[in-house]
Amino acid sequence: MNYDEVRAVDPDVADALEGEVERQQDTLAMIASENHVSEAVLEAQGSHLTNKYAEGYPGKRYYAGCEYADEVEELAIERAKELWGAEHVNVQPHSGTQANMGVYLAMLDAGDKILSLDLTHGGHLSHGHPANFTGQLYEVEQYHVDPETGYIDYEELDELAKEFDPDIIVSGFSAYPRAVEFETIQETAESVDALHLADIAHITGLVAAGEHPSPVGIADFVTGSTHKTIRAGRGGIIMTSKEYASDIDKAVFPGGQGGPLMHNVAGKAVGFKEALQPAFTEYAAQVVENAKTLAATLEDRGMEIVSGGTDTHLVLVDLRPSHPDLTGGEAEEALESVGLVLNANTVPGETRSAFNPSGIRAGTPALTTRGFGTEEMETVGNLIADVVDAPEDEDVLAEAAQTIDELTAAHPLYE
Numbered sequence: 001m002n003y004d005e006v007r008a009v010d011p012d013v014a015d016a017l018e019g020e021v022e023r024q025q026d027t028l029a030m031i032a033s034e035n036h037v038s039e040a041v042l043e044a045q046g047s048h049l050t051n052k053y054a055e056g057y058p059g060k061r062y063y064a065g066c067e068y069a070d071e072v073e074e075l076a077i078e079r080a081k082e083l084w085g086a087e088h089v090n091v092q093p094h095s096g097t098q099a100n101m102g103v104y105l106a107m108l109d110a111g112d113k114i115l116s117l118d119l120t121h122g123g124h125l126s127h128g129h130p131a132n133f134t135g136q137l138y139e140v141e142q143y144h145v146d147p148e149t150g151y152i153d154y155e156e157l158d159e160l161a162k163e164f165d166p167d168i169i170v171s172g173f174s175a176y177p178r179a180v181e182f183e184t185i186q187e188t189a190e191s192v193d194a195l196h197l198a199d200i201a202h203i204t205g206l207v208a209a210g211e212h213p214s215p216v217g218i219a220d221f222v223t224g225s226t227h228k229t230i231r232a233g234r235g236g237i238i239m240t241s242k243e244y245a246s247d248i249d250k251a252v253f254p255g256g257q258g259g260p261l262m263h264n265v266a267g268k269a270v271g272f273k274e275a276l277q278p279a280f281t282e283y284a285a286q287v288v289e290n291a292k293t294l295a296a297t298l299e300d301r302g303m304e305i306v307s308g309g310t311d312t313h314l315v316l317v318d319l320r321p322s323h324p325d326l327t328g329g330e331a332e333e334a335l336e337s338v339g340l341v342l343n344a345n346t347v348p349g350e351t352r353s354a355f356n357p358s359g360i361r362a363g364t365p366a367l368t369t370r371g372f373g374t375e376e377m378e379t380v381g382n383l384i385a386d387v388v389d390a391p392e393d394e395d396v397l398a399e400a401a402q403t404i405d406e407l408t409a410a411h412p413l414y415e
């Protein structure tokens, strides 16, 4: 892809944009929350709808000239309903965090109580972290994973719910490799008369394809982002029942946002249409298969996999048992130097800092989009282990970089 029009106006930005295309082509994207969208989604997100203000909802806008914005938003909503089986969908949140904000604004008052998964055990900033508005506006209690098994401690969650009496329980994660038992959490929520928000940001695509149990129809609210496993470009989404439809819509606009980013809504519509095709079901199954292969390969190479494996698209490695002197940040840096891009991550029982934690998180959505299967994932797992075992050995690093060059050349992006 060329940025000729940008270059004519602004060569500096054109250089950076072209550099980013090359970076994506020449490296392995293994940040679990990233993916590569299709050319069709890219085109829709770069469309002329970026020029249009469309405050309100289809058929009820505050500005004139919204007929095509209406068409696009209605298509996005109908496709999302079909993909996830939701009664009501709001496709306007600018991101997953904005989607969560929509639910909190609709249902909570300042000082109300949230019970959610601890960030270092796999939760998310927008679930009540002190550095986020949620931790500042609401009273927060957190549940954890069982330190022995790495699985969510549902008993602790239930006990905490009874002691803390939350207004809302948040399920969902940004770094938890196992399937979430949404029904178990819903039982707890009902037992204490709390609402249940299931944040499926990471697994929207897996849920749509039936690769992960769905919370739709179980939890009161389901939020997600649209650019991770679902590959529909940047943005967020809220799903709920008709009962809460109007509260949610008012909380998103005008409660928390102004005009929707209609070009992003167009990307969502196109990406959702792609996800409704049979090929997407195969893709999602391969994402999970690839993650299982990656976890097994890393484990065979002596690494500690949090929870002993994965049911999803992500693998979390606790480096402390196998590499006590290597931090997640050092591993991330060594891997990036050979062209493998993942992120350092906190792990349950974290003993270092959030900035330079003890683990690494790797995901398979983007590599699977590139056509990687289990054979390539075994190669990638061994490359990760080679580099982590010898992060300063120039020969090892050169050999890993060479293999990554071959892999990326064999699986081109955006031809």
Ligand code: DSN
Binding pocket: 032, 033, 096, 124, 174, 175
């Ligand atoms: N930044 C995303 C992630 O990497 O999981 C979550 O917002």
